[in-house]
Amino acid sequence: MAERVQQPPAKRLCCRPGYNPTCRQGQRAGGAACSGSGQTGSCKTQSPESLLDIAARKVAEKWPFQRVEERFERIPEPVQRRIVYWSFPRSEREICMYSSFNTGGEESGAAGENGDESRLPFRRGVALVESGCVDNVLQVGFHLSGTVREPATATEPEASYSVSISFDRCKITAVTCGCGDRDIFYCAHVVALSLQRIRRPQQARLHLPISETLLQMSRDQLQKLVQYLITVHHTEVLPTAQRLADDILSQNSQINQVHGAPDPTAGASVEDEKLLAPGRGTGAGTGEALPLARRLPWQRQAAQPPLRQGA
Numbered sequence: 617m618a619e620r621v622q623q624p625p626a627k628r629l630c631c632r633p634g635y636n637p638t639c640r641q642g643q644r645a646g647g648a649a650c651s652g653s654g655q656t657g658s659c660k661t662q663s664p665e666s667l668l669d670i671a672a673r674k675v676a677e678k679w680p681f682q683r684v685e686e687r688f689e690r691i692p693e694p695v696q697r698r699i700v701y702w703s704f705p706r707s708e709r710e711i712c713m714y715s716s717f718n719t720g721g722e723e724s725g726a727a728g729e730n731g732d733e734s735r736l737p738f739r740r741g742v743a744l745v746e747s748g749c750v751d752n753v754l755q756v757g758f759h760l761s762g763t764v765r766e767p768a769t770a771t772e773p774e775a776s777y778s779v780s781i782s783f784d785r786c787k788i789t790a791v792t793c794g795c796g797d798r799d800i801f802y803c804a805h806v807v808a809l810s811l812q813r814i815r816r817p818q819q820a821r822l823h824l825p826i827s828e829t830l831l832q833m834s835r836d837q838l839q840k841l842v843q844y845l846i847t848v849h850h851t852e853v854l855p856t857a858q859r860l861a862d863d864i865l866s867q868n869s870q871i872n873q874v875h876g877a878p879d880p881t882a883g884a885s886v887e888d889e890k891l892l893a894p895g896r897g898t899g900a901g902t903g904e905a906l907p908l909a910r911r912l913p914w915q916r917q918a919a920q921p922p923l924r925q926g927a
């Protein structure tokens with residue numbers, strides 16, 4: 617196998633010291649249990665699906681994105697976009713399942729006792745989507761965000777919540793919502809944002825992982841981006857920005873011991889591969905993987921060195 621000498625661009629946190637880009641892993645991905653059975657029935661197009669879409673859909677179900685990046689030296693942007701596009705869950709049934717388990721908080725307690733299904737988070741989420749309460753749907757890589765408006769009721773004024781969802785191979789891996797919910801069981805707002813993306817994917821603005829966008833920028837553009845970011849959010853980010861700047865300028869700091877930097881929108885790393893496989897982790901016995909609660913890509917730190925093919 618010919619050795620490539622250059623390191624790849626440092627757009628993503630290299631998960632191991634001494635990263636060797638010649639490590640191409642030929643083995644198949646670990647058989648994630650994305651059934652893909654949840655067709656919504658809204659796909660009644662008469663033109664055949666493109667070969668790119670068919671391939672991207674399959675890759676999005678099975679492969680951690682880092683494996684795709686490592687396997688191929690260069691992935692054209694349109695291909696990346698379709699993989700990112702198809703990586704969001706496609707099954708409303710799963711969204712229903714994980715929201716219906718919600719037993720805490722004000723949302724579902726009443727539903728269980730009174731049998732009032734309209735109070736269930738899933739039903740409320742459906743109602744929010746159908747009444748057009750979901751806005752600003754933005755997908756950056758493997759991260760979806762949006763705002764969900766709760767109309768005023770007799771007792772409560774109108775409220776608006778920021779919702780974000782991380783996902784990987786057609787499974788939701790983490791959610792946060794301005795209403796305070798951040799567990800693996802979804803509130804009505806998470807349901808609403810998910811359903812909006814499943815039912816009207818064309819209305820979500822789609823971008824590649826942020827590290828890809830940064831890669832296209834010149835040094836001046838990067839400086840401008842960082843300064844604007846700090847200006848807009850200086851109260852929140854200035855202490856962190858200064859600490860990171862000090863660390864980056866210090867040769868011995870931990871941040872300089874590894875190549876690259878974390879990207880919360882970059883999708884799954886190779887060591888996440890087994891976590892979504894059936895029979896592993898919390899989904900054991902059901903044949904279906906449960907979402908990985910609160911596990912975000914930037915938490916990848918200690919990784920096993922990958923197997924080298926033919927070594």
Ligand SMILES: [Zn+2]
Nearest residue numbers: 793795803805
């Ligand atoms: Zn919420």
